[in-house]
Amino acid sequence: MIVAAPDFAAWRAAARALLVAAVPPADVLFDDGTAPGLFAAGELPPAPTAAAPEVPRAFVALAEAVACHREAQRWDRLYRVLWRLTRGEPHLLALATDDEVSWLLRAEKSVRRDVHKMHAFVRFRAVGGHFVAWHRPDHRIVRRAAPFFRRRFPEMRWSILTPDESVTWDGVGLHFGPGVPAGAAPPPDVLEDMWKTYYRATFNPARIKLTAMKKELPVRHWATLPEAAIIPDLLSEAGDRVAAMVAHAEGAGSAAAFMPAARDLDSLRAAARSCTACGRCGPGAPPAFGVGPGGARVVLVGDHPRASGAADDLLAGALAEAGFDPAAVYRTHAVKRAPRPSPAAPREPHRGAGACRPWLTAELAALAPAVVVCLGPHAARAVLGPLFRFAERRGEPVAAGPVARAIATHHPSAVLRDPAGTGSEMGAELVRHLALARRLAARGPE
Amino acid sequence: MDIRRKLEVLADAAKYDASCASSGSSTTRRDRRLGSTEGMGICHSYTPDGRCVSLLKLLLTNYCVYDCKFCVNRVSSDTPRARFTVAEVIRLTLDFYRRNYIEGLFLSSGIVGSVDGTMEQLIAVARGLREDHGFGGYIHLKLIPGASPELVAEAGRWADRLSANIELPTEQDLRQLAPEKTHAEVTGTMAVVADGIAERAADARAGLTAPAFAPAGQSTQMVVGATPTTDGVILATADALYRVQKLRRVYYSAYSPTPHADARLPALRPPLLREHRLYQADWLLRFYGFEVREVVAPGANLALDVDPKLAWALANRDRFPVDVNAAPRELLLRVPGVGVRNVDRILAIRRHHALTAADLRKLRVNWKTAAPFVLTGDHNPAVRRLDTVGLKRSVQPTLFDDLGGDA
Numbered sequence: 001m002i003v004a005a006p007d008f009a010a011w012r013a014a015a016r017a018l019l020v021a022a023v024p025p026a027d028v029l030f031d032d033g034t035a036p037g038l039f040a041a042g043e044l045p046p047a048p049t050a051a052a053p054e055v056p057r058a059f060v061a062l063a064e065a066v067a068c069h070r071e072a073q074r075w076d077r078l079y080r081v082l083w084r085l086t087r088g089e090p091h092l093l094a095l096a097t098d099d100e101v102s103w104l105l106r107a108e109k110s111v112r113r114d115v116h117k118m119h120a121f122v123r124f125r126a127v128g129g130h131f132v133a134w135h136r137p138d139h140r141i142v143r144r145a146a147p148f149f150r151r152r153f154p155e156m157r158w159s160i161l162t163p164d165e166s167v168t169w170d171g172v173g174l175h176f177g178p179g180v181p182a183g184a185a186p187p188p189d190v191l192e193d194m195w196k197t198y199y200r201a202t203f204n205p206a207r208i209k210l211t212a213m214k215k216e217l218p219v220r221h222w223a224t225l226p227e228a229a230i231i232p233d234l235l236s237e238a239g240d241r242v243a244a245m246v247a248h249a250e251g252a253g254s255a256a257a258f259m260p261a262a263r264d265l266d267s268l269r270a271a272a273r274s275c276t277a278c279g280r281c282g283p284g285a286p287p288a289f290g291v292g293p294g295g296a297r298v299v300l301v302g303d304h305p306r307a308s309g310a311a312d313d314l315l316a317g318a319l320a321e322a323g324f325d326p327a328a329v330y331r332t333h334a335v336k337r338a339p340r341p342s343p344a345a346p347r348e349p350h351r352g353a354g355a356c357r358p359w360l361t362a363e364l365a366a367l368a369p370a371v372v373v374c375l376g377p378h379a380a381r382a383v384l385g386p387l388f389r390f391a392e393r394r395g396e397p398v399a400a401g402p403v404a405r406a407i408a409t410h411h412p413s414a415v416l417r418d419p420a421g422t423g424s425e426m427g428a429e430l431v432r433h434l435a436l437a438r439r440l441a442a443r444g445p446e
Numbered sequence: 447m448d449i450r451r452k453l454e455v456l457a458d459a460a461k462y463d464a465s466c467a468s469s470g471s472s473t474t475r476r477d478r479r480l481g482s483t484e485g486m487g488i489c490h491s492y493t494p495d496g497r498c499v500s501l502l503k504l505l506l507t508n509y510c511v512y513d514c515k516f517c518v519n520r521v522s523s524d525t526p527r528a529r530f531t532v533a534e535v536i537r538l539t540l541d542f543y544r545r546n547y548i549e550g551l552f553l554s555s556g557i558v559g560s561v562d563g564t565m566e567q568l569i570a571v572a573r574g575l576r577e578d579h580g581f582g583g584y585i586h587l588k589l590i591p592g593a594s595p596e597l598v599a600e601a602g603r604w605a606d607r608l609s610a611n612i613e614l615p616t617e618q619d620l621r622q623l624a625p626e627k628t629h630a631e632v633t634g635t636m637a638v639v640a641d642g643i644a645e646r647a648a649d650a651r652a653g654l655t656a657p658a659f660a661p662a663g664q665s666t667q668m669v670v671g672a673t674p675t676t677d678g679v680i681l682a683t684a685d686a687l688y689r690v691q692k693l694r695r696v697y698y699s700a701y702s703p704t705p706h707a708d709a710r711l712p713a714l715r716p717p718l719l720r721e722h723r724l725y726q727a728d729w730l731l732r733f734y735g736f737e738v739r740e741v742v743a744p745g746a747n748l749a750l751d752v753d754p755k756l757a758w759a760l761a762n763r764d765r766f767p768v769d770v771n772a773a774p775r776e777l778l779l780r781v782p783g784v785g786v787r788n789v790d791r792i793l794a795i796r797r798h799h800a801l802t803a804a805d806l807r808k809l810r811v812n813w814k815t816a817a818p819f820v821l822t823g824d825h826n827p828a829v830r831r832l833d834t835v836g837l838k839r840s841v842q843p844t845l846f847d848d849l850g851g852d853a
Binding site: 091095102123126133189191199200203206209216227354381387389 | 454
């Protein structure tokens with residue numbers, strides 16, 4: 001007998017009647033109406049008077065999913081399993097290795113995956129205040145997938161169009177309508193270029209795994225995904241981008257590699273002459289190591305050496321005003337070489353601090369001064385760590401290792417740049433901080 | 447700088463963070479007007495590196511005062527810099543979300559100003575999304591290690607997931623490559639999150655309606671291959687984090703050459719296969735009942751030619767063959783080529799009839815691998831190979847064939 005079953009409800013009613021009438025699967029053919037049938041559907045047995053047999057709840061859930069599968073024979077397959085479930089094999093669904101059950105499980109998985117992909121790959125495009133998407137699922141899953149979008153986008157008005165069926169949310173309810181062809185897809189959204197920008201930036205060209213990608217993002221969906229349009233470009237650029245990344249390695253790393261075994265000042269100074277850690281020093285351009293007496297109780301740390309003498313003069317004046325004997329002070333820099341002039345990177349002294357840091361650390365360890373004066377924020381961060389807040393904590397004696405204390409103060413260049421000139425509050429502060437450093441040094445270790 | 451250029455710079459800077467999961471959050475938030483989280487995360491796209499695009503993964507800024515050698519955003523790097531405003535990130539997240547491009551936002555940041563100041567900015571984005579826009583989508587906030595406990599607690603109120611990166615497997619590695627960070631500081635921050643989650647659970651058990659606190663738990667990330675530290679040490683670190691801090695996930699990120707890389711690091715192709723083996727081993731710890739010392743010795747690395755479960759079976763042949771019709775679950779889980787799902791199916795089926803080799807094939811057990819290690823209801827001649835010298839070669843998958851072919 002041929003039974004019309006255009007949807008799950010119709011199949012369910014028919015299957016119940018057939019089961020009660022004890023019609024075996026071999027005597028039934030279900031017709032879902034998708035293929036032109038050779039024979040017209042026949043009459044069902046009369047409405048059941050006896051109660052339908054108990055069916056496990058798991059089967060109903062499984063059947064609802066399998067009902068969305070595109071294969072025309074799904075109804076016959078479901079009926080065969082249903083027949084066996086109610087004829088002495090109640091545990092049948094646990095037997096994943098049974099051929100009939102195995103097909104149902106695979107069909108259910110295929111539908112579940114398709115629903116998941118619809119949740120994932122629908123791409124709304126704003127059309128006025130409405131959001132519209134065109135999507136091509138494998139199975140007839142619109143009704144199964146739609147509630148997810150209702151939960152997710154309650155404040156939006158949206159429509160999802162597919163070849164089989166369409167669905168619209170108006171803020172109140174879901175409305176289902178006929179399918180539409182791909183030509184009815186909405187026009188591109190202005191945001192798609194932004195999305196492609198993100199997609200390009202988030203891709204790491206050093207890790208191409210195209211097979212893995214295609215497994216999860218099947219090529220048949222690419223047509224409706226805006227970002228898929230740039231995949232060929234991404235792939236063709238990848239080799240060059242990786243080569244450029246590797247070629248772009250910066251610096252030779254750290255001065256740690258050039259550190260001598262003996263850590264006294266003379267050994268350090270000699271070893272520093274061969275340092276090529278950051279690639280800026282070299283033969284004929286040795287690093288500017290510190291100058292001053294090895295027994296100095298006060299060390300001044302600047303950011304990097306400079307050509308200009310004006311700052312030196314200002315500092316000399318400030319030191320004298322603070323009561324220092326200039327010959328008793330050791331002076332050095334966080335970065336041992338002046339930066340290349342670069343208008344694009346005015347903060348460049350900060351770079352290279354990483355490479356030079358081992359020299360500064362070793363120098364301070366060898367000197368073991370009572371007080372370290374850091375001139376300017378860059379020097380302060382090199383000595384006191386990157387989170388030191390210069391603006392708030394300058395002039396305050398802070399611990400700098402087991403023996404020394406440190407004070408951060410203005411860089412003489414900053415005082416020079418101050419429009420108020422050398423008589424400014426900045427200049428006065430510099431002198432006050434230096435004087436405090438001298439007093440701390442005189443007091444000796446606490 | 448226009449917003450598209452910022453997006454380019456700050457998405458590029460964030461892409462080395464391996465975490466992309468949007469799963470595991472409990473329920474959709476009350477009072478939301480847009481967005482949902484329904485337990486299972488969704489990958490909305492995949493990039494040609496095979497990775498899922500689920501969240502809008504951004505840095506708020508890639509300016510940073512730290513100098514971690516493996517990080518493209520370290521202070522000494524010459525990389526282009528940018529900085530989003532809080533409002534810009536909120537706008538982008540909502541715009542992308544409404545088009546169903548993403549599940550939500552993953553937000554991290556370089557450290558500028560102070561640790562707490564940076565953390566406050568991250569929180570401002572999450573709070574703005576939740577409170578001003580009724581956003582119910584997924585939010586993953588990266589914690590700045592050392593941020594004050596009050597800020598971590600507030601982050602937990604708005605975010606689905608929190609994470610603080612452990613960065614490198616050992617303290618020694620950190621000293622070498624991330625001198626400004628310490629494990630103690632990172633685990634201290636993790637402990638604040640673990641306490642918050644535990645407290646929320648205790649309140650819920652007591653019947654109180656406590657506000658949400660990081661319902662999707664916390665995770666972390668470790669860079670692999672930037673130092674000579676062994677897989678044994680890496681997995682021991684991960685295992686301790688799972689046990690002590692109750693992390694949901696540890697992500698392993700093969701050190702990959704970055705633009706402007708510090709030259710102290712290997713300029714090589716990233717050790718992707720090693721990363722893959724670490725994930726497999728991690729899986730064994732979490733779902734298969736293995737202990738770290740069974741999977742790899744502390745001073746050793748995982749084998750690259752066989753997966754860790756097969757390697758264990760080859761080294762412990764006296765435990766095999768396992769009878770699929772009689773063995774307990776724990777033993778079935780140790781059979782190479784048989785996954786958790788199939789173990790459960792085998793247990794269900796064998797209550798009704800004995801499984802044969804053909805049944806296992808139907809379950810899509812990896813039969814080439816599993817055959818010598820199991821007894822089935824019928825005659826399985828492959829078991830004879832168990833004690834032969836050539837066993838490894840006969841069960842070994844072709845190198846890379848579980849990696850998708852391109853690696």
